[in-house]
Amino acid sequence: MNLTLKVWRQANAETKGKMEIYPISDISPDMSFLEMMDVLNEQLMTQDVDPIAFDHDCREGICGMCSMFINGEAHGPDRLVTTCQLHMRKFKDGETITIEPFRAKAFPVIKDLIVDRSAFDRVQHAGGFISVNTSGNTQDANSIPIDKHDADKAFDAATCIGCGACVATCKNASAMLFVSAKVSQYALLPQGKIEASDRVMNMVKQMDEEGFGNCTNTGACEVECPKGISLENIARMNREYLFSNLKG
Amino acid sequence: MAKLDSKIPKGQLSGKWTNHKAHINLVSPANKRLLDVIVVGTGLAGASAAATLAELGYNVKAFCFQDSPRRAHSIAAQGGINAAKNYQGDGDSTYRLFYDTIKGGDYRSRESNVHRLSEVSTNIIDQCVAQGVPFARDYGGLLDNRSFGGVLVSRTFYAKGQTGQQLLLGAYSAMNRQIGRGKIKMYNRHEMMDLVVVDGKARGIIARNLVNGKLERHSAHAVVVASGGYGNVFFLSTNAMGSNVSAGWKIHKKGAHFANPCFTQIHPTCIPVSGNHQSKLTLMSESLRNDGRIWVPKKLDDVKAIREGKLRPTEISEEDRDYYLERRYPAFGNLVPRDVASRAAKERCDAGYGINKTGEAVYLDFTAAITRYGKEQAHVKGLDENDTILVKKLGQEVVRSKYGNLFQMYEKIVDQNPYEIPMMIYPAVHYTMGGVWVDYNLMTSIPGCYAIGEANFSDHGANRLGASALMQGLADGYFVLPYTIGDYLANDIRTGKIDTDLPEFEKAEASVKSQLEAFINNKGTNSVDYYHRKLGKIMWDKCGMSRSEKGLKGAMTEIKALRKDFYKNVNVPGTTSEFNEQLAKAGRVADFLELGELFAKDALERTESCGGHFREESQTPEGEALRDDKNFTFVSVWEHQGEPSKAKLHKEELKYEEIEVKTRSYK
Secondary structure (H helix, E strand, C coil): EEEEEEECCCCCCCCCCCCEEEEEEECCCCEEHHHHHHHHHHHHHCCCCCCCCCCCCCCCCCCCCCEEEEEEEEEECCCCCCCHEEEHHCCCCEEEEEEECCCCCCCCEEEEECCCCHHHHHHHHHHHCCCCCCCCCCCCCCCHHCHHHHHHHCCCCCCCCCCCHHHHHCCCCHHHHHHHHHHHHHHHHHHCCCHHHHHHHHHHHHHCCCCCCCCCCHHHHHHCCCCCCCHHHHHHHHHHHHHHHHHC | CCCCCCCCCCHHHHHHHHHHHHHHHCCCHHHCCCEEEEEEEHHHHHHHHHHHHHHHCCCCCCCCCCHHHHHHHHHCCCEEEECCCCCCCCCCCCHHHHHHHHHHHHCCCHHHHHHHHHHHHHHHHHHHHCCCCCCEEECCEEEEEECCCCCCCCCCEEECHHHHHHHHHHHHHHHHHHCCCCCEEEEEEEEEEEEECCCCCEEEEEEEEEEEHHHHHHHHEEEEEEECCCCCHHHCCCCCCCCCCHHHHHHHCCCCCCCCCCCCEEEEEEEECCCCCCCCCCCCHHHHCCEEEEEEEECCHHHHHCCCCCCCCHHHCCHHHCHHHHCCCCHHHHCHHHHHHHCCCCCCHHHHHHCCCCCHHHHHHEHHHHHHHHHHHHHHHCCCCCCHHHHHHHHHHHHHHHHHHHHHHHHHHHHHCCCCCEEEECCCCCEECCCCCCCCEEEECCCCCCEEEHECCCCCCCCCCCCCHHHHHHHHHHHHHHHHHHHHHHHHCCCCCCCCHHHHHHHHHHHHHHHHHHHHHCCCCCHHHHHHHHHHHHHHHHHHHCEEHHHHHHHHHHHHHHHHHHHHHEEECCCCCCCCCCHHHHHHHHHHHHHHHHHHHHHHHHHCCEEEEEEECCECCCCCCCCCCHHHHHEEEEEEECCCCCCCCEEEEECCCCCCCCCCCCC
């Protein structure tokens, strides 16, 4: 395959960025998108051009490190996959592909396609946990029976990989899907109920402080989420939040 | 140089850990506040250790090279975590888990450590459930279990195919709680560049901020290395792209011994390499071997026709297929352990029967399972069992419900429908049992420097059982290190803060700086990946599934030459003071180029075959691995002496008091 790539280049957070155009040839349809980027970088280095910086690590769709906004979509045109699992066969020979970083006020660009997602971590520091010491003196695991449906729903929410596609997709750059996934996981489990009120209040407060936008329920985040995290979680978080406020 | 003392407590095996805990030194809560601990790596071992140490009251600094601790590669573990809970009432016990682990490791692991691991395994499950880890449950609301290879009980706890993710996010949440309280200071996008040793003790690290390239000095009273395994020395592996040996290798060069570097696990069922562009390999879970049958064609003509696209595997008749695992190992069939299954696939492909264009792939076929399940379903539903189309449809539904996510992943990568055409699979490097040598307290041969999780060597011998890596990582981090580190730190309560202006810090920083600058100023002709790929090929061809004296000697020479060429001709673009992935990679590959040589030397020295280490010179007439207990019941412990080829061998004799050493047979 022969392709034309339009890639966002930005040296660091302080400088202004711009799109650059790079032609690339002999791309196998069996390559993953990131392998195509590896080939491009090897090519750029032989031309004394600084290779394009992008985040990646596990390359099997689970660590959540890779990002990229490809042809206007977070993680590109395929559904339920991250960029590392997107393959070149999803593109046509001769196509022009536009590659940008995830854009959001709360995700400043570090370099080229790499953004700083530490705002997500800070939201988790505010309440994404159950306060239990790791002393090994907890009760036997089977003394806390949990309804299978609740356990399965908690699991589904917990499969969020924290990649930020929801924020990048949302026109308001809202982090509601991400935050609600963690709130839901614990709200559905008896172990998490004790701190449920504090948790939702603290996490939402931190989310707002980080500069994420508001949710207007368009549902775009759910469509682009590589792990299929459900919009239901946002409804559950709103309920938890309202309940906590009423309780005072 | 520190002498080799494994510090195994005296007394009965089952009482060692309890007694040890009762007698080691403690640090009072008031004094813990005066002590700093550095943790490098935030996978299961590092995250759980950092969280627990902070909870106890120590001041923790944690480092990871990724953008968040949640990205560490423990996240990718699929199958599950073992624990001797005996919830299924099928006769499991601490002793059985201990026995299975020693036997699975082919009698090359340390008895006392493995027993401790089995003892604390049950606590891990309790702990994780209390933290809100959503393990799979049955309809009664209780925890579910599944079976894994090499054992006769169901002791594996799981969360669908994402057990590693859920456990890591659990440990990450425990860390987050402590970060929120200010007890852990987290350094994301930071890489450990070197260990700082002051008066013979580990007193800090030099770290590099990967965003702006700045070098930083961090001091502490103890340093814990939890940086994972070194499978990426093979270039292609199931490890993450950033997984590296550097933290472990730097401490090795500062005096920590390295144990059994050649013990590597090669997993039999991975998606084969599709071309030269390949950057990493993807695992297909061991659980698939419950229902899939592995085969290659019997006739070379059929192999040729398949490679040329003239024949489909489904067109080959039953009598023209070679189900080689069922043929060679009738008792265990397709469920032989990982090392055995991998070698058998290689044997067939070396003989010319590999079925893809690279000649390195075999079939994993679900047709028989689909038919079997389909007929069963037809019978249950009172439908026609002889209607092949119906049976196939019903059977595929059952297979989808069991392995749907894996089949989807396969289809995304290979672009073939595995319900219709057999999967192509081939072995790939997955895990390293070898690692930094540690004593019973998990301390390396440098006082105050610890190694935990996959980074150390202690628990899996020459072969690791499925679902045991997660168990070991969390055992070390939650329940072992936090106790044993107190024994050492108790002597440091009056030391006070370690000054980062000490000449030792200055010297270490200067040496890191000069290496980084040398890379940038080298202006060579070849990229870092060029060398990494070359190293990987040498390792795979000569130190992979089958090793020989000639090959290993060749590997040592070739790696040494490649290393020389690397320093002369490598090209690292950019500067040291910016985000520069190539520069970070160059440092990691430089360390792999040294480790690779020690790896080959270790494999050369161990002339027996055991677990994942197969020496061609040591096999039975039927081609099975032949252990040599008389001469090799020891851990190979290497002391750095300037160059990998000059490393000095120490032997830690392995004594088995509660277990009879036997030969494994799967015939």
